[in-house]
Amino acid sequence: MRRSFGTAVAALALSLAVSLSGCAADSRGVDSTDVDPAGSVAPREISWLLSRPADGAVIRTMRELGDEYAKAHPGFKLRFITTPDRPSYIQKYETLAAAGKLPELFDTDATPFARKLARHGRMMDVSKLLHSLGLYDRYRPAALDYQRFDDGSLYMVPFEYQAEYFWYNKALFRKAGVHVPASLDDFPAMCRALRRAGVTPIALDGQDQWPLERYAAYQPFRTAGPDYVRQLKQNRARFSDPSGRKSANWLSALGKAGCFQKGFSSVGYADAQNLFTTGKAAVYNIGTWELPSLATTALDPAVRDDVDFFTLPVTEGSATAANEFVTPSGIGMAVNSRTYDPLVRDFLKFALTRYPAKYAAAGELSPTSDVKTVLPKNATPLYARAVATAGKVGKETAVPWDTQLDPTSNAKFQQNLVLLVQGDVPPSSFVSTMDSVIGRNAPRYAK
Amino acid sequence: MLPSRSKLSVAVFLLPPLLLYGAAVLLPIAQSLFLSFFTWDGISELRFAGLSNYAFMFTEGDFWTAVTNQLGYLVVCLVLQLGGGLVVASLLISLTRGRELVKVLYLLPAVISTVAIALLFQRIYSMDPAGPLNQFLGLVGLDGLERPWLSDVHTVLTAVSAPEGWRFVGLYTVIIYAALLTVPRELEEAARLDGANQWQVFTRIRFPYIRPVWLTTSIMAVTYAMRGFDIPYLLTNGGPGQSSELVTTYMYKTAFLSTDYGYASAMSVFIVVESLVAVGLIVLVLRRKAV
Numbered sequence: 198m199r200r201s202f203g204t205a206v207a208a209l210a211l212s213l214a215v216s217l218s219g220c221a222a223d224s225r226g227v228d229s230t231d232v233d234p235a236g237s238v239a240p241r242e243i244s245w246l247l248s249r250p251a252d253g254a255v256i257r258t259m260r261e262l263g264d265e266y267a268k269a270h271p272g273f274k275l276r277f278i279t280t281p282d283r284p285s286y287i288q289k290y291e292t293l294a295a296a297g298k299l300p301e302l303f304d305t306d307a308t309p310f311a312r313k314l315a316r317h318g319r320m321m322d323v324s325k326l327l328h329s330l331g332l333y334d335r336y337r338p339a340a341l342d343y344q345r346f347d348d349g350s351l352y353m354v355p356f357e358y359q360a361e362y363f364w365y366n367k368a369l370f371r372k373a374g375v376h377v378p379a380s381l382d383d384f385p386a387m388c389r390a391l392r393r394a395g396v397t398p399i400a401l402d403g404q405d406q407w408p409l410e411r412y413a414a415y416q417p418f419r420t421a422g423p424d425y426v427r428q429l430k431q432n433r434a435r436f437s438d439p440s441g442r443k444s445a446n447w448l449s450a451l452g453k454a455g456c457f458q459k460g461f462s463s464v465g466y467a468d469a470q471n472l473f474t475t476g477k478a479a480v481y482n483i484g485t486w487e488l489p490s491l492a493t494t495a496l497d498p499a500v501r502d503d504v505d506f507f508t509l510p511v512t513e514g515s516a517t518a519a520n521e522f523v524t525p526s527g528i529g530m531a532v533n534s535r536t537y538d539p540l541v542r543d544f545l546k547f548a549l550t551r552y553p554a555k556y557a558a559a560g561e562l563s564p565t566s567d568v569k570t571v572l573p574k575n576a577t578p579l580y581a582r583a584v585a586t587a588g589k590v591g592k593e594t595a596v597p598w599d600t601q602l603d604p605t606s607n608a609k610f611q612q613n614l615v616l617l618v619q620g621d622v623p624p625s626s627f628v629s630t631m632d633s634v635i636g637r638n639a640p641r642y643a644k
Numbered sequence: 645m646l647p648s649r650s651k652l653s654v655a656v657f658l659l660p661p662l663l664l665y666g667a668a669v670l671l672p673i674a675q676s677l678f679l680s681f682f683t684w685d686g687i688s689e690l691r692f693a694g695l696s697n698y699a700f701m702f703t704e705g706d707f708w709t710a711v712t713n714q715l716g717y718l719v720v721c722l723v724l725q726l727g728g729g730l731v732v733a734s735l736l737i738s739l740t741r742g743r744e745l746v747k748v749l750y751l752l753p754a755v756i757s758t759v760a761i762a763l764l765f766q767r768i769y770s771m772d773p774a775g776p777l778n779q780f781l782g783l784v785g786l787d788g789l790e791r792p793w794l795s796d797v798h799t800v801l802t803a804v805s806a807p808e809g810w811r812f813v814g815l816y817t818v819i820i821y822a823a824l825l826t827v828p829r830e831l832e833e834a835a836r837l838d839g840a841n842q843w844q845v846f847t848r849i850r851f852p853y854i855r856p857v858w859l860t861t862s863i864m865a866v867t868y869a870m871r872g873f874d875i876p877y878l879l880t881n882g883g884p885g886q887s888s889e890l891v892t893t894y895m896y897k898t899a900f901l902s903t904d905y906g907y908a909s910a911m912s913v914f915i916v917v918e919s920l921v922a923v924g925l926i927v928l929v930l931r932r933k934a935v
Contacts, residue, residue, distance in 0.1 A: 284881075288900040295686025295903070310903060314689045397772065404881070405796075460771035460792025462884045472772075605902040609706075616885040623795050642685075 226535030240272035244300035248286035353529025360587035398480035724809025728814030762878035790905030824859035
C-alpha cells in the first residue's frame with residue numbers, strides 16, 4: 198500500500214520535475230514528415246515500449262527479425278519493454294510521454310492523447326513513412342483505417358488484424374431452445390431462455406472494463422454507424438440522442454435479463470474465458486486473437502464440437518451491414534520523431550517488409566492483404582471459417598469506444614456502465630450523467 | 645551539552661538522511677503543491693490556473709464520494725487493526741503457551757505481497773463460481789446472504805477494506821502486546837484484591853499505561869488508511885461505479901489515466917493536509933484524556 202502510493206506521488210513529482218525543466222523539448226529529433234532523413238545508418242540499441250503478450254506472435258516475429266537485422270548490422274539490438282496489462286501500460290506510456298522519455302518505438306491506440314502527441318510533432322507521419330518505404334498499398338485498408346485519427350491522418354503502424362465474434366455453445370443453445378439472435382434486440386430474450394435452462398448466458402470479463410464497453414458501442418454502430426461516437430467524443434452528439442438512449446435501454450435490458458454472470462464486474466479475463474470453454478456459459482464475445490484457445494484441439498474435447506460463432510447481429514433499419522463489425526488492427530506502433538534517424542528507418546524497412554509473411558506463417562491474420570494465414574496443424578474447421586469471415590468484412594468498422602472517448606469521460610463511462618447493467622442506476626440517469634461528463638471533459642481535452 | 649566536535653559529528657551523520665528525506669518526501673509534496681496551481685496534461689505547456697483546481701475539487705461530486713468512501717475505509721481499517729489488535733493482544737497476555745506461534749500466525753499476512761492478497765480475496769469473495777465465503781454461507785444455511793461481494797455497491801467498500809484491515813492486525817497486535825507487557829502486574833493484582841473487575845482493570849490500569857503506544861499506533865493506522873491504495877485498486881479499481889473509489893485511487897487515475905496532473909496534485913495536497921489534520925486531532929484527543 199505504502200509503496201504503491203509513494204510511487205504514484207513520486208511519479209507525479211517526476212513528471213513535474215521534467216515539466217519544470219522545460220517540458221517541451223519539441224525542437225529535438227526530426228520533423229514528423231521527414232521520413233527519409235539524411236545520414237548514414239549507425240547501428241545502436243533501439244527500444245520498443247509495447248503492450249502485447251510477451252510470448253505472442255507479434256513479439257516473437259519481431260524478435261526474429263531484430264536478430265536477423267542485427268546479424269547484418271553488428272551493434273544493433275531491438276529491446277522489447279512490454280507491459281501486456283493495458284491500463285498499466287497506458288499509465289507508463291503517458292508518464293514517459295510527459296517526461297519526454299519515450300523510446301524509438303512505442304505502442305498506442307488512436308486516442309485523444311496520441312492525437313495530442315501527433316499535434317506536437319512527437320510521432321512520425323506513418324502514412325508518409327509507409328509510402329516512402331513502398332509498403333502502404335500492401336496493407337488492408339481496414340487495418341490502416343483503424344489506426345487513423347478522425348482527420349484521416351495516420352501515425353501508427355498496425356501489426357495485426359482481428360475480427361471480434363460472438364462465440365457460442367450450440368449444445369447449450371439447443372438445451373435452452375434458442376437460436377442465434379437475428380437482431381441485437383433479440384439478446385434479452387435469448388438470455389432469459391438460457392437463464393431458465395440454468396445456463397450463464399454470456400461470459401464477460403468485467404474487470405478489464407473494455408469488454409462491457411464493446412456492448413455499449415453495438416447499438417449506436419447499428420443504428421447510426423461509426424460516426425456517432427466520433428461526434429459524441431467531441432460533444433457534438435449526445436447520449437440523450439436516440440442512438441445513445443437506445444444503447445442505454447438495451448444495456449439495462451441485458452442486465453435485467455441476467456445476461457452476464459453474477460458479479461461480472463470483478464471477474465477477470467481468464468475466468469470469463471474459462472466459463473465459456475468449460476461449457477458453463479453459452480456466449481463469449483472475443484476476437485480472433487483467441488483462435489488458438491477456441492478453434493484448435495487445445496480446447497476441451499467436451500465442448501470442442503459445440504463451439505461456433507456468429508457476427509454482430511444487425512438491427513431493424515441498420516445503418517451498417519451485417520459484415521461490418523469490430524475488426525481492429527490492434528494497438529498500433531508509433532515512431533518517436535525525437536529519436537528517428539536513418540537507422541530506425543532502415544530497420545523498419547527491413548522488418549515491415551518481411552513481417553507479414555512470417556506473422557501469417559504463425560497462424561495469425563496479417564495486417565496486409567498480400568499473405569495468407571497458414572492454419573496451425575491442430576486447427577479445427579472453425580479456425581479456417583473464422584479467418585475467412587475476417588477477410589470478407591465491409592468498409593465500416595465499429596471502433597472500440599475506449600480508444601475514442603477522452604480518458605476522463607472514458608473512465609466515468611466504464612464506471613457508470615457497470616452500474617447501469619447491474620441495475621443500480623436507471624437508463625435516464627446514466628444518459629444525463631454521461632452527457633454532463635462528456636460535456637465537461639470533451640472540450641477541455643480538445644484544447 | 646555536547647562538545648562542538650560532537651555536534652559536528654551528529655550533524656554529519658544526520659544531514660544525509662535529512663537530505664534524503666527532503667528529496668524523497670518534502671520535495672514531491674512541494675512540487676505537488678506547486679503543480680496544483682497549474683493545468684498540465686503532460687504534453688502541452690503548463691498553464692497557470694490559480695485556485696481553479698481546488699475550487700473544482702471542493703465542488704465535484706465524485707471527489708466527495710471518494711472522500712466519504714475513504715472515511716468508511718478508515719473506519720473499517722481502524723476497527724480491525726486497532727480494535728482487533730487490542731483484543732488479540734489482551735488475549736495473548738492471558739495465554740501461557742504457544743504465544744510466539746500465535747504472534748507469528750497473526751503477523752504472517754503483513755509479509756504477504758499485496759497482489760497475492762488481492763488475488764486471494766478475489767477468490768474468497770467470488771460468486772460465479774462460488775468462492776469460500778459464499779460456499780460457507782450456503783453450508784451454514786445463510787444462502788440468503790450469498791452475493792457477489794465485490795460487485796454489490798452496498799458491500800464492496802467493506803469488502804475491499806477488510807483485507808487491508810486483516811493484513812495488519814498482526815502488526816498492531818505485536819506493538820500493543822509489547823506495551824501491555826510493561827503494565828506492572830502488582831498494580832493489577834492490587835486492583836483485583838480491591839474488587840476491580842476485568843473491565844475496570846483494563847480501563848483504569850492497562851489502557852492508561854499503554855496510552856502513549858496507543859497514540860503512536862493510532863497515528864500509524866489512521867495515516868496508512870488515509871493513504872490506502874493498492875488493495876482497493878487491485879480488487880475493484882474503485883468500482884462498481886464509484887462505490888469503492890478512494891481519494892488515492894481517484895487521484896492516481898486523474899493523474900495517470902486522465903493526464904490531469906494539476907487536478908491530481910490538488911488532490912494529493914488534500915491527502916497531505918487531511919492526514920496532518922487527522923494526526924493533530926488524535927494527539928489532541930488522547931493528550932486531553934491523559935490529563
